[in-house]
Amino acid sequence: MLAVRLRARPARARLRGPVRRFRSAGSGPPVPVRRAHEPKDPMTSSPSTTVADPAQQQVVLPARATSGGPASNQTGPASRLDLFRMALSEEEDPEPFYTKLAERSMAELPFPVCARRVLDLGSGPGYYSRALARSGAEVVAIDLSPPNVHAAAASGLRALLSDGTNLPFADGTFDGVMCSNMLEHTPTPEDIFDEIERVLRPGGWAWVSWTNWYSPWGGHSITPWHYFGPRLGARLYMALFGPPTKNLPYDTLWPTHIGRTLRQLRARKGLRLLDAVPRYYPSQRWIMKVPGLREVVTWNCLLLLERVR
8 A cells, every 4th residue: 555666765774873752643652753864855855755754744643542434343344255345346446345354354363452552554544553443552554645644644543654664663663563465565575574673572563465466466457467567568458448547567566476575584584474374365375385376376465474582
């Protein structure tokens, strides 16, 4: 849900500098935030790519438990069959699908959330943030889209406009990180994992999912033409149907593969891979052990991670 655009920038350095504390416009403990470490260059920066001082850039409303919200959980999590039916109309009406998907994800989450500080990374308009808040978590929602941030804030969430590869939080701020369907929307997913590792406290958890490129929905709006490759597939789609409404490859969508991601994670010292499963049918975890097959059949990959102490 959050896209990180390519831009020219120097090699990133770890921030260990001054930390100030910032309180939202309502109740709740302050969230540690870092000062921006790069001066804004008017020749290369834009509001969508620069992480400004959070005191100037943040869009925050009071933190409060959110028991309602659009299509809130009144009858229990939706079945997988119901989710599949709602997914068929996701492009035209995303609210029911993503709300119910978030509710089911919370019901299946193997980590504690009540009274924990959780970052919803790539929050979109706040589907998962609201579900986390209903489960008792203290949630901070992060997204790169101003409309998404305003929508999350309007529902009573603490929401912040920020680039996921340069989070404005101190080290070890969060007990957990939820990152749903965002990883394929950044050209550098390794930078996302860098930040997840940094902002998690030792022993903290991360729940990360994304739509792998060769899955039946890997091309998003240009599906199934993505099987011709991101560039040729996009050209074929546009020749037949015109420009996609969103998620054009190499604009806000990048091919993200399971094998490469797993190799990068296993080489990390600060994050431990606890599990990797097909998100929508986790009982078929054997698929993840078969290179090639997993790239096509998994559909959406779910990773469970722990911050090494």
